[in-house]
Amino acid sequence: MPAAKITANPAFVVGPVRRETFGAFVEHLGRCVYTGIYEPGHRTADDAGWRGDVIELTRELGVSTVRYPGGNFVSGYRWEDGIGPKGERPVRLDLAWHTTESNQVGLDDFMDWCAKAGVEAMMAINLGTRGTQDALDVLEYCNIASGTALSDLRRKNGSEEPYGVTFWCLGNEMDGPWQIGHKTAEEYGRLAAETARAMRMIGGDKLRLVACGSSSSKMPTFGEWERTVLTETYEQVDYISAHHYFENLGILEDHLAAGAVMDQFINDIAAHIDHVKSVKKSAKDVHISFDEWNIWHGSQPRNPAPTGTDWPEAPPLLEDLYTVADAVVVGDLLITLLNNTDRVHAASLAQLVNVIAPIMTRPNGPAWKQTTFHPFALTSANAQGQVLQLAVESPSFTSPQHGEVPSLSAVATHDPETGQLTIFATNRNTTERLRISLDLTALGSLEIDQALTYSHHDPLWFATEQDSSTVLPQPLQNISHHDGHLVAELDPISWSMITLG
Numbered sequence: 001m002p003a004a005k006i007t008a009n010p011a012f013v014v015g016p017v018r019r020e021t022f023g024a025f026v027e028h029l030g031r032c033v034y035t036g037i038y039e040p041g042h043r044t045a046d047d048a049g050w051r052g053d054v055i056e057l058t059r060e061l062g063v064s065t066v067r068y069p070g071g072n073f074v075s076g077y078r079w080e081d082g083i084g085p086k087g088e089r090p091v092r093l094d095l096a097w098h099t100t101e102s103n104q105v106g107l108d109d110f111m112d113w114c115a116k117a118g119v120e121a122m123m124a125i126n127l128g129t130r131g132t133q134d135a136l137d138v139l140e141y142c143n144i145a146s147g148t149a150l151s152d153l154r155r156k157n158g159s160e161e162p163y164g165v166t167f168w169c170l171g172n173e174m175d176g177p178w179q180i181g182h183k184t185a186e187e188y189g190r191l192a193a194e195t196a197r198a199m200r201m202i203g204g205d206k207l208r209l210v211a212c213g214s215s216s217s218k219m220p221t222f223g224e225w226e227r228t229v230l231t232e233t234y235e236q237v238d239y240i241s242a243h244h245y246f247e248n249l250g251i252l253e254d255h256l257a258a259g260a261v262m263d264q265f266i267n268d269i270a271a272h273i274d275h276v277k278s279v280k281k282s283a284k285d286v287h288i289s290f291d292e293w294n295i296w297h298g299s300q301p302r303n304p305a306p307t308g309t310d311w312p313e314a315p316p317l318l319e320d321l322y323t324v325a326d327a328v329v330v331g332d333l334l335i336t337l338l339n340n341t342d343r344v345h346a347a348s349l350a351q352l353v354n355v356i357a358p359i360m361t362r363p364n365g366p367a368w369k370q371t372t373f374h375p376f377a378l379t380s381a382n383a384q385g386q387v388l389q390l391a392v393e394s395p396s397f398t399s400p401q402h403g404e405v406p407s408l409s410a411v412a413t414h415d416p417e418t419g420q421l422t423i424f425a426t427n428r429n430t431t432e433r434l435r436i437s438l439d440l441t442a443l444g445s446l447e448i449d450q451a452l453t454y455s456h457h458d459p460l461w462f463a464t465e466q467d468s469s470t471v472l473p474q475p476l477q478n479i480s481h482h483d484g485h486l487v488a489e490l491d492p493i494s495w496s497m498i499t500l501g
Contacts, residue, residue, distance in 0.1 A: 017413050037054050045192075126171070263336050
């Protein structure tokens with residue numbers, strides 16, 4: 001059996017576990033909003049129309065922030081369409097997804113949902129068809145207590161207290177030709193900088209502002225886009241965004257290498273940030289907001305996109321079904337995000353419900369968990385304290401697309417106050433079990449609290465409405481711990497979590 005070794009020492013720390021790492025994303029796309037989080041008349045719906053079963057699952061998932069309302073949708077969005085009496089809200093065409101938007105859910109509604117779901121709003125601003133003044137208007141509406149036209153309009157619409165939104169995305173994927181209002185890096189950088197400066201005149205340093213990075217590492221402008229945008233915005237923003245989706249194209253070895261691919265992508269973005277910081281001789285740090293990441297089987301769509309004169313309202317779109325292998329990859333991507341907590345200060349799983357999501361619903365029916373729900377929920381619940389810098393020795397396997405890839409991916413979090421240590425580990429190897437040995441002697445006396453693993457003899461099994469529980473996290477059987485040395489055996493294509501206290 002191939003063997004790997006991990007050494008952990010609390011003296012070596014990458015950075016804190018950030019709750020913002022466990023964000024998600026709600027866009028007006030497909031059934032994410034309508035029959036997703038919102039379905040008046042559903043048996044679990046409250047008086048506002050929010051599905052209680054989805055709120056319960058959102059809480060169980062452990063989501064911290066939720067990015068809204070897009071995504072591509074935001075680049076043509078008029079935020080004022082979604083406030084005021086529902087019967088007076090205009091119906092619009094959504095050019096991003098070729099659908100009809102009823103605006104029955106809008107800004108005030110979403111803030112109500114956030115409060116009930118126990119999450120923080122991460123708002124995106126339309127810098128596609130709109131610009132600086134629109135950003136100032138929505139900021140005033142959200143955050144000024146009273147005494148101005150827009151703050152008093154919010155109060156008239158039923159929200160006496162300001163929302164205090166601090167997280168703001170300055171547009172979305174503006175490097176993409178598919179984006180409404182697509183701009184060059186120079187055009188976007190100037191607009192984002194001007195918008196950020198103006199927003200700070202209202203919100204000051206309390207605002208956390210995200211400039212658009214590349215929409216993918218495969219974009220021909222990747223790198224140069226980051227350099228140009230940061231050259232314009234560096235002193236005005238706090239983050240630059242990263243977006244990356246992964247897909248199983250039929251070769252599991254390539255799919256299981258996703259964590260290594262994400263790690264390199266993060267390192268590349270960090271290098272561009274550091275370059276601009278050096279050139280500017282700045283004392284300020286700009287961080288990464290990885291505010292779109294997930295598995296998206298885009299080359300194998302299950303739902304045809306509307307075209308021509310067909311402008312449906314909330315049709316099923318991008319409703320991917322996730323396999324056990326997909327769940328292992330999602331767990332591995334979370335390991336990668338945590339291991340880069342010194343550079344990645346926020347992240348958003350895209351999306352939350354129905355659309356490439358861990359939670360699925362049926363209209364007038366139940367909600368259920370996809371496979372990817374489980375590693376996210378367990379990582380969010382158990383990653384605490386500080387991320388340790390591990391020494392990892394691992395055998396490798398060969399990915400036809402990515403070359404030699406380490407079989408073991410691992411991260412450890414340690415809470416100095418409680419002493420809890422949690423190890424998250426993925427065996428990326430598709431055929432061989434992996435024996436891991438952990439040297440934990442520097443952490444003192446520890447005992448295993450729980451050890452769980454997620455795998456299945458059929459890595460392509462996926463959850464459905466009829467069966468979402470055949471494959472669940474199970475106790476990790478082959479594990480022992482004596483005198484600070486822990487030994488465990490990990491199945492191929494598996495994600496595992498071990499907590500000690």
